[in-house]
Amino acid sequence: MNTKQNPKAPEVIETPTPPAAAESGIPESAIPDLRTPHTVGNGMSKKEAMQIRMQNMSRKEIFYLRKKRLVENIWPVFRFLILFGLGFVILTPLIFMVSYGFRSASDMNDPTIIWIPRHVSLKVMKETIQAMGLLRSPLNRGNPLVNTILINLGCSVFQVLSCAVTGYGFARFQFKGKKLLFGIVILMILVPVQVISIPLYMTFKNFFFGTVNLIDSYAVMYLPAMTANGIRAGLMIFIFRQFFRGLPKELEDAAYLDGCGPLGTFLRVMAPNAASAFLTVFLFSIVWYWNDFYTSSVFFSNTKTMALVLKNLDAAINIEIFKNANANVSAREKIVWLEAGCLISITPMLILYACLQKHFTEGIERSGLVG
Amino acid sequence: MAESSISKPRKLRNQTHRLSYERRKALYGYGFLALWLVGTILFFLIPLGKSLCYCFMDNNSLKPDVGGMREAWLSISDFGWLANFRYVFVQDPYYKQHLISVLKDTLLTTPLILIFSLFIAVILNQKFKGRGFARAVFFLPVIIATGPVYNIINGDIAATGADSGAQFSTLFETDIVDELLEFLGVMNISDNLSSVINTVTTNIFGLVWNSGIQILIFLAALQNIPPSAKEAASMEGATAWEYFWKITLPYVSPMILANFIYTIIDAFTAADNSVMARVLSKQLDWDYAYAAAMVWSYFLIVILALAITVGIINRYIFYEVD
Structure with missing residues (x-):
């Protein structure tokens, strides 16, 4: 039905003039052609012009226009409702985090309090910071925040660089076994870390033929990151490969002709062009390293990271706040400290996100992952 | 005679040159991948292979003792190698x-x-x-x-x-x-x-x-x-x-x-x-x-x-x- 009628509708809209011209009744042949559009547009308001147009339309066309206008008017309202509702769903936990983090624990036993705390206090926040050990000295890897930042920044930088080099190699060079090697990259994306974690533990424990024990040192994070094998490295190699494949080949050829070697071409010509891809991958890398707790829980025992601390916050609260490892505290009260811990641990990411939101969301579009 | 002796080497040189350029580019390709390759073998392929091997090893032999793992294979006979999956x-x-x-x-x-x-x-x-x-x-x-x-x-x-x-x-x-x-x-x-x-x-x-x-x-x-x-x-x-x-x-x-x-x-x-x-x-x-x-x-x-x-x-x- 619709498809048959639609192509007609605009045609009619574009040529509403002949009857209007006939009514004006000017006999000269040259002038009316020029004047009629003006009389329709100039003399009347938009509404009147529309009414005149409508006179010449069939009922079907009028129905089509009405429906279109109705949809155009109603849709924004629906859109707002949908976005507002779902946005609220997403923001609920964050609002709760703030609400729980800044109230006193006794407020949890008051059923009349849901959102707005009655006793606003910083006590819970301070206790949580204490329990998470964020105030400890950074010597001997004692401070989780310092640990995390060191691991996070270092690994992200190394990983982005190594993955970019690898991705470029896959994108621009032809050599034997390329398909096989790229198959390994796909395998890296598919295989969950859990599959290889235990043998990997053994590898690190007896590193370099059993001479060095790397467990619990930063090297367990740095080494894979340096060799493009860190957290979700497969995905990053893939993104870089797609991106470099999308860059024009002439760029490279020009560099080669001017006497630049492949490495020089990569560093001086390709890498500067890939700045947006670098930033996007770097940001995601930071987020993934920040949130990772599985890898660090396997390889670290004394070195704590933010994610690990948060994972074990339940026990830490018992020891630090209730001074009893087996304290029998109801979850209803404990949730206050847990939520405060959440708030503390995501705040840096939220700040980063707020500042660089554009690069998070638009980087992927530019990185050539799509298309 | 003279013409052919001139043209022959030139053609040959041309060929070898192009070949070596392609090979050189391929080598550069390997060079770009070298870092990743080392890491992948060390931190991905070997552990992956090992964990596959673990599927067919005796569970008790893998429990770390004082002397580390013993890593004993399951017996092959009589579908014994499927014991872990069973x-x-x-x-x-x-x-x-x-x-x-x-x-x-x-x-x-x-x-x-x-x-x-x-x-x-x-x-x-x-x-x-x-x-x-x-x-x-x-x-x-x-x-x-x-x-x-x-x-x-x-x-x-x-x-x-x-x-x-x-x-x-x-x-x-x-x-x-x-x-x-x-x-x-x-x-x-x-x-x-x-x-x-x-x-x-x-x-x-x-x-x-x-x-x-x-x-x-x-x-x-x-x-x-x-x-x-x-x-x-x-x-x-x-x-x-x-x-x-x-x-x-x-x-x-x-x-x-x-x-x-x-x-x-x-x-x-x-x-x-x-x-x-x-x-x-x-x-x-x-x-x-x-x-x-x-x-x-x-x-x-x-x-x-x-x-x-x-x-x-x-x-x-x-x-x-x-």
Whole structure:
């Protein structure tokens, strides 16, 4: 039905003039052609012009226009409702985090309090910071925040660089076994870390033929990151490969002709062009390293990271706040400290996100992952 | 004589030169990959092979003693080498259950996530006031959902707590869908249907949390639709509905496949799904062989399922040929 009628509708809209011209009744042949559009547009308001147009339309066309206008008017309202509702769903936990983090624990036993705390206090926040050990000295890897930042920044930088080099190699060079090697990259994306974690533990424990024990040192994070094998490295190699494949080949050829070697071409010509891809991958890398707790829980025992601390916050609260490892505290009260811990641990990411939101969301579009 | 002796070497030199240039480029290719190759062999391929070997080793021999692992193979005779898999599928009380529930959940929620994220992406691609803010909110889960924060806000804190923490989930929850369905009488048609509906509805707001990246990818794909297609459609007077089905969907379809794969891999490898949790608990009990057998059979099943579904979906995808 619709498809048959639609192509007609605009045609009619574009040529509403002949009857209007006939009514004006000017006999000269040259002038009316020029004047009629003006009389329709100039003399009347938009509404009147529309009414005149409508006179010449069939009922079907009028129905089509009405429906279109109705949809155009109603849709924004629906859109707002949908976005507002779902946005609220997403923001609920964050609002709760703030609400729980800044109230006193006794407020949890008051059923009349849901959102707005009655006793606003910083006590819970301070206790949580204490329990998470964020105030400890950074010597001997004692401070989780310092640990995390060191691991996070270092690994992200190394990983982005190594993955970019690898991705470029896959994108621009032809050599034997390329398909096989790229198959390994796909395998890296598919295989969950859990599959290889235990043998990997053994590898690190007896590193370099059993001479060095790397467990619990930063090297367990740095080494894979340096060799493009860190957290979700497969995905990053893939993104870089797609991106470099999308860059024009002439760029490279020009560099080669001017006497630049492949490495020089990569560093001086390709890498500067890939700045947006670098930033996007770097940001995601930071987020993934920040949130990772599985890898660090396997390889670290004394070195704590933010994610690990948060994972074990339940026990830490018992020891630090209730001074009893087996304290029998109801979850209803404990949730206050847990939520405060959440708030503390995501705040840096939220700040980063707020500042660089554009690069998070638009980087992927530019990185050539799509298309 | 003289001519041929001149032309011959030149031709030869030409050939060798081109060959060596290609070979040199190939060598540079290996050079670019060298770092990754070393790392992959050390930190990926060897551990991968080892964990595959663990599947066929005696479980007790892998428990670390004072002297480290002994690493004894299972006997080959009489299907003895399948002992770990037999244990995992026959004796382990939880594994099969978890496996089925994870497969079922994933297959049910993946289409929902795809539909939902495409819908949101289409909305976020329209022009309206506050679009930047709306986008920022919808991508927020990308930052949070991969971390342990998600476990806590999900109420998944009872592991060491005194009583169940599920009631303290701060995720937005409501029974309204269930109640609506009950009101309509859909709920009581059959138990199977009810349980299917239940898995979907209990997690309906989890979808929002698990579709950040998917929305991002769809949005990027939407912005790659050529303006000419849109123009043509509006000239022909296509309604928004027709535009979606005839223009948007075909152009986005390759990304539907990409998102499908991403969603499935993400769901299967999430550390908080019950099979992975079971594997972890086995690893903590030092049952490495059983854990390896579990994780490998799980992995193979997932890959198989993925291959089949991708094969089916691939037939319905529109690839633009320039």
